[in-house]
């Protein structure tokens with residue numbers, strides 16, 4: 596894995612790559628669309644294929660650090676992609692987990708989940724408290740404290756979701772290159788129950804109101820920050836702070852399509868800017884070779900994440916995708932954003948359900964019959 600020294604941090608830290616996982620949600624088309632079948636599916640734990648609309652005799656295959664298929668449980672995603680980074684937070688390092696993808700592809704399900712199937716946020720917080728308890732038992736010379744902040748970036752404004760009168764907050768950097776948000780509410784947490792009580796109302800606050808397409812939740816980035824401070828009990832009372840950002844990003848769909856005038860147009864511009872900058876940042880971090888400029892300052896989102904994405908931080912992106920044809924172009928662009936590599940394969944996408952008599956599908960069926968043992 597390529598490591599390089601980023602500019603601007605005195606060479607003290609090394610740049611780490613961003614781990615990229617893709618999660619495909621289950622097929623959920625309406626009854627009358629069911630005959631279409633999925634247009635994307637997994638091949639193994641790192642690869643998937645999608646039908647190539649330009650040429651139906653081809654599929655496009657993508658390679659990722661991890662691929663989670665439609666049967667992967669929340670616990671499965673957590674164990675593979677999130678749990679391994681959490682111990683670093685207790686040792687003064689930073690980390691970020693963000694869910695990327697079009698609206699309706701499963702970002703909020705992945706991050707927040709439901710009471711029956713809790714997502715990465717509640718699981719990560721439980722695990723942080725678990726680790727704090729274990730550390731307390733093992734090494735008696737450090738005290739740990741945990742606090743949460745919850746904010747959103749909407750139209751390039753940083754808003755405190757735990758404040759009753761949110762206003763655009765500044766983002767600052769201290770001499771050690773830590774990113775700070777003066778004025779952001781920090782709520783101390785002593786247990787998971789404590790977290791639930793503060794977070795759930797604030798999160799509901801954000802997601803209610805308006806219609807599905809232009810819902811605020813699909814047009815802003817929701818950012819949960821968990822800070823773990825550990826302090827040595829004896830002199831010199833060293834102190835280390837670790838930060839974990841858990842981010843449910845704005846929808847990555849082509850915002851030009853979703854009816855945009857006035858306020859919507861402004862939102863679209865802000866979303867496009869921050870997601871485009873995020874993609875440039877991830878590309879720069881994952882590029883091999885020294886001297887690649889990481890454009891953190893080009894958007895509020897990446898500026899905020901600067902000390903927790905790249906450097907010595909541990910970052911994971913979960914790109915959520917949906918299998919229905921209605922999502923095809925958004926899936927394609929999300930995969931291109933996330934892919935480690937891709938390959939056009941001269942072999943049609945073999946359908947599981949073949950009821951629509953269109954030429955593309957027929958060709959797929961002929962191919963399937965010609966090679967019965969290749970795919971089930």
Ligand code: ADP
Nearest residue numbers: 620621696697698699700701702703704705915
């Ligand atoms: P997004 O936040 O990306 O707009 P959601 O998380 O709201 O998408 O998901 C859209 C719908 O799909 C919701 O009804 C959600 O419950 C469902 N869903 C998403 N991912 C899964 C999954 N892995 N398993 C079951 N249902 C899912």
Ligand code: MG
Nearest residue numbers: 702703812813
């Ligand atoms: Mg959502």
